[in-house]
Amino acid sequence: MKFASSARLAAVMTAAAVALTACGGGGSDSGGAVDGKGKKLSVLVGVNAHYSAQQKEWFSDIGAKFKAQTGADIEFETFASANDELTRIQTSVVSGQGPDVYSLGTTFTPTAYATQAFVTLSDDDWKKVGGKDRFNPAALGISGPDAEHQAGIPFVSRPFVMAYNKELLAAAGIEKPATTWDELAQQAKKLTNPATGTYGLATGYKDNFDPWKFIWAMSVQAGNPLVDGKTLKLDDPSVKKAYETYFGWLTKDKVVDPSAVGWSNSNAVAAFAAGKSGYLMMTTSSSVPTLEKSAVAGKYAYATMPTTAPGEAAPKGDGDKAASILSGDNVVVADYSKQKDLAFAYIKLITSKEEQLNYQKIFGDLPANAEALKSLTDPKLKPVVDAAGKSKATPFTGAWGDIQLALLNVTVQSVPDLSNGSVDESGLLNRIEDAQTKGQASLDRAAKS
Amino acid sequence: MTTDSFKDLRTAPRPPAALPQTAGADLPSGHGAGATPGHDGPARPQRKPARRKGLSERNRPLWMLIPGGLLMLVIIVVPLLLGIFMSALSLDQYTLRKWVSAPFIGVENFVEALTASPLLHSVWLSVSYSLIAMVVTLPLGIAAAVATQNAFRGRAVVRSIFLVPYVLPSFVVATVWRTMFQPDGVIDSALGSVGIDAGLWLNGPQTFWTLVLVQIWASWPFIYLLALSGLQSVDHEVHEASALDGALWWNKLRYVVFPYLKGPLALAFLIGMLHHINNFTLPFVLFGVPAPADVEVLPILTYVTSFQSFRFGLSAAMAFVSLVLIAIPLFIYLRAVKLDDAETPGGKK
Known part of the structure; x- marks a missing residue:
């Protein structure tokens, strides 16, 4: 029976590692x-x-x-x-x-x-x-x-940046890529045309990393560092606002392909590479080789992501330094x-x-x-x-792994709502609260050690 | 098996009429005995004394158990004990380096696992999903086995095709299904063409049924295989005899064939359930981590606790609790079907 498999695995690894000697070479300093x-x-x-x-x-x-x-x-x-x-x-x-x-x-x-x-x-x-x-x-x-x-x-x-399709932006009369999240949503609306399958933003809601990076960035830019000493601040309104903005692209602004609820980052890259999106969010310079071989070769450019939190006019705190994790x-x-x-x-x-x-x-x-x-x-x-x-930098604590997982979990559990077209506010608050509890518990353990 | 049983096999006459009843009483085991169900009715009285005094029994080469026993000790018993030890430690990334001297916290991990973690929910999910998948695959597997029992043109091809899901690695099965279940993927467009909007498969409450569905697809050939092996052990004479008695297909199936299948299927049920409950690859590849709350089954929960949150102590406690929770019904079941007492004379062949 293997119910204890994980625990046992760890133990086996231990035993095996102890049994193995002569690794890593000898020699004194x-x-x-x-x-x-x-x-x-x-x-x-x-x-x-x-x-x-x-x-x-x-x-x-x-x-x-x-x-x-x-x-x-x-x-x-x-x-x-x-x-x-x-x-x-x-x-x-x-x-x-x-x-x-x-x-x-x-x-x-x-x-x-x-x-x-x-x-x-x-x-x-x-x-x-x-x-x-x-x-x-x-x-x-x-x-x-x-x-x-x-x-x-x-x-x-x-570092994470966004890529934009120069032709699509020019066609929509947009001169410069957005520098605030509000402006980004405005531009994305102009770029969206469901009839041709073109959407303003390409991003994957089922990605294992991207969602928490958005939430982190928007919260930090609103002046909430998420971790403040020994306190986790996911219950701050800025976090809710961040989720609402991020989900809103899909449900309210409708500037993201509805299939994106099932996308990972690579699906988003593919949609952008096919020339079907104005912006590709949360990408790095490692997308260059893919894009250079695609339909948008020579027609795209990178830009830093917005540093002004949703609903704000200018970055708060050191928000302007939070273009990327x-x-x-x-x-x-x-x-x-x-x-x-x-x-x-x-x-x-x-x-x-x-x-x-x-x-x-x-x-x-x-x-x-x-x-x-x-x-x-x-x-x-x-x-x-x-x-x-x-x-x-994301907060330097041993609990960050758990916090990151908790932030991501809010998105994972919201996907059914997203797919139905609206995220229920009380449901969202419950999920954020759950994340807060789990993350704070982890932070408490980190503080004890 | 003792040499006796083979002697019985050769010498004991087998009255066909006695077959259905005795076959029900003694369960054919996986090896050899399945071919001779029912013969021990008349043979039992002679064998009992022989069993006690037989030379072969006294000189059993028990030392041959040593290699296997040692491996069991090293690979199962020692790690299990270590796991239990770990479950009493506050073992996480802060204490991992000197894990033996990690703070001893007694039953705190167990208390947290039972009261403040989704463990019980996970146990419920695991058991219910396994049971549903099992209950659906049983008739599927039996039907397929019965259908391919008699020779027909192309039977070999059909039998081979039936085995495809069983032969494919779990990882491949899960990857292919995940691709098909994507929003606006193959399945959605197929259902859409007949006017059904199925909703999300890989997120939300429906994920539970997605998991059940894929598990059924992947595991029914296992039932089919064991049912087939059970059918193979039905002697030709039995078919003839029941035909002579005028039994029609349903009666024949119900009273003649099914009793033969009871043993193999009991085994299939047991192994299948354990396999489902332990299945990590399927939910992990289908849904990823963090998993939607409706498919956070035991292996996923333990994995996340250990290797994402680094709470090795807590996860060892979770693993131990689930081991106990599942061992209890398992033990009762084993007693009931007598798969575990091969040495009791007459208990099982």
Whole structure:
């Protein structure tokens, strides 16, 4: 019987990990200049499904350069999904062995930090990775709870922006993409023509991430940071307003394809790529390869998303810095690693200006290296670079995973209403309250630890 | 099986008239015995003493259980005990690193699981969905097995096609159905063409029935397979005898054939229920997480608690509670169908 499967799985992983020895290479700290002769550094990174051949090439390229610098080899391991990554991290955290260096998505960094299984960098450590000032300051926003306690070293930025169809906007007499959410809804109405199957906005309500990002952005722009110390503020009117605006595109403004209740982000990209939408919401520069091969090739441009909350005239608080969540990848060094200096040398290599630009060219992700970011000249990427500077970190707490899930759950449970054309206000309030309760409980646990 | 039973098989005459009654009383097991139901009526008295003194029984090679037993110990018993231990810890992302020394909180996790989590709702969903799917698949599977019992042109092809849902990996089944169930997808347009607006399949209250439907589609061939194996064990003579007695098709099915199926189908029911209740892939791929409230079945809830919220202690408690909740009816059921006491003489062949 497998009812206890999850629990047992975790336990099996533990047992298996304990049983396995001789992982991750031995050797003591060398101190001073990094000499890694005969050593092997183990690095865990996410597999890049779009560019798998290029990624393999990048691995061998970096491996060769690293060998030339330090004399050590690198062993790259990949994980296919976020779940895969979680499992690896959990196993390693429990057993105290595994890869030396991990790549983490930014929103997962607080959770990883909470496990205390990764190195919080000292000033000395920062020097070993090339100095803190080599990084885009905004990118450091989600490296740790404060400037003195940072574990995540920024590797790439992937800020969220919107794409717009230049032809459709021009045809509707719109000169400039919207800068407030209200203006966006106005423009979207002009762009919508159900007879031709054209809609103002393309976004997926069934996506696993997008919905909470909208709610976060609109709330922050209205002056509500969601997490205020030990208090969760989902019961603030700004959150309800955000949901109403986000749902309203579909139910009141009718500027979104009704099928979008079942869409994920990739469906929205497809609709935009077919030339059927004015705006594609919540996308990144990694949509470039898809769009370049589509019907809208050469006819689209990126813009930062609005920073003025619905119903407001101007951004409140630091709302104008919340065009996107601070998004991208951080690298962290495992606390159990016996070759931390070697790990830092590797990070110094991959965050150098040349390597960052090279990486941008191959994979499209923006550099976290400040100099490299400044040297980008492609006009198409300009708004994306802007958004990288206007990205704001999501609250740095181990409870963020739960809060994010609770925010997303409000949308998931509202989809039936959405599909019927109107979201009942009391139902929505109940769901938000439920999210508040769950999120606050999680925040309380975080405060206790 | 002892060597005796095979001797019985060879020597004992089988009175056809006695078949229906005895076949009902003793349940054919999955291996070999299914081919000889009913013979133990007359054979029982002779075998009993032989069973106690038989050489083969005394020299049973019990040591052969060691490899399997060790694996059971390492893969099931030890992790189960660890799981129970975990359920008494406040184990989450803050304490994971030194999990053995995580704060011991006794039954707090259990209290939270039972009072402040959707656990009981999930148990109810899991059991009801499994039962509904099972009750629908039983007649489907039996009907299909009966229909393909007698040879006809193309029977092999039909039988192969029937097995397709069973052979397909769960992940593939769920992905294909999810695609078909998209708003304005294949199913919606098909229903729309006959004027039915079915509403949402992958969100909202209807998701429960979506899950039941897909589960039925995926699992009826399992019932079909076991029913077929039961039918194969009906001897040719029995058909002849009942035909001679003038039994028509329904009577023949009801009083001659079905008793043979009771054993395999009881087994199918048990395995099927467990399989449904444990099915993680189907709801996970169909609906994703967070799942709509109407399909937050047990495996999904435990998964989310463990691997999205990192509450390993709480989720271990949930897993343990559900294990107990489901083990009770399971135990009663096992006693009732006597699938578990193979060693009791006469209890089961």
